[in-house]
Amino acid sequence: xxxxxxxxxxxxxxxxxxxxxxxxxxxxxxxxxxxxxxxxxxxxxxxxxxxxxxxxxxxxxxxxxxxxxxxxxxxxxxxxxxxxxxxxxxxxxxxxxxxxxxxxxxxxxxxxxxxxxxxxxxxxxxxxxxxxxxxxxxxxxxxxxxxxxxxxxxxxxxxxxxxxxxxxxxxxxxxxxxxxxxxxxxxxxxxxxxxxxxxxxxxxxxxxxxxxxxxxxxxxxx
Ligand SMILES: [Fe+2]
Ligand SMILES: [Fe+2]
Numbered sequence: 233x234x235x236x237x238x239x240x241x242x243x244x245x246x247x248x249x250x251x252x253x254x255x256x257x258x259x260x261x262x263x264x265x266x267x268x269x270x271x272x273x274x275x276x277x278x279x280x281x282x283x284x285x286x287x288x289x290x291x292x293x294x295x296x297x298x299x300x301x302x303x304x305x306x307x308x309x310x311x312x313x314x315x316x317x318x319x320x321x322x323x324x325x326x327x328x329x330x331x332x333x334x335x336x337x338x339x340x341x342x343x344x345x346x347x348x349x350x351x352x353x354x355x356x357x358x359x360x361x362x363x364x365x366x367x368x369x370x371x372x373x374x375x376x377x378x379x380x381x382x383x384x385x386x387x388x389x390x391x392x393x394x395x396x397x398x399x400x401x402x403x404x405x406x407x408x409x410x411x412x413x414x415x416x417x418x419x420x421x422x423x424x425x426x427x428x429x430x431x432x433x434x435x436x437x438x439x440x441x442x443x444x445x446x447x448x449x450x451x452x453x454x
Pocket of ligand 2: 303363394395398
């Protein structure tokens with residue numbers, strides 16, 4: 233097993249333990265669901281609005297609109313979980329906002345101007361990496377929630393199924409505008425690297441934050 237593989241496995245074990253502890257309290261549940269709402273509503277640079285204009289193909293523009301509407305619906309689903317559990321939406325500190333962190337790290341998204349085919353490809357590669365993370369992580373959150381609240385667990389699984397469909401949207405539009413399959417795969421690789429770095433940084437910051445709040449009790453191994 234390579235070093236990066238074992239580091240990644242160790243991180244995933246910590247994350248599973250972390251999620252289990254987090255959903256055990258109302259404050260932890262509110263925090264986790266608030267992060268999910270924030271992530272689904274994280275389109276601060278109006279990326280989808282820009283894509284809808286830049287994607288000059290009626291069928292593909294329709295996919296952009298459907299994708300945007302799905303994300304808005306996901307935020308509503310998570311808001312519904314908060315309401316059903318009698319919890320309030322909590323402010324999410326900037327350093328725990330994955331999408332914003334990714335924007336800051338790449339100089340993209342928040343300030344991005346999406347006009348050219350190259351811009352569209354880069355944007356869809358990054359969206360693809362974000363969607364893939366959702367597909368990977370939401371079932372884990374669902375598993376943590378299952379013994380606590382089956383409806384919230386089901387919501388995460390349902391959203392995860394949609395995110396899987398969004399991967400196909402990203403692939404279809406990314407490939408359409410990429411000059412070649414190699415160019416698309418290269419864009420995907422770059423985006424995945426950026427997203428992975430942001431995910432680890434934000435994940436560790438979140439563990440630190442929740443530990444400081446006393447929601448989890450936890451030692452991060454040196
Ligand atoms: Fe979503
Ligand atoms: Fe999505």
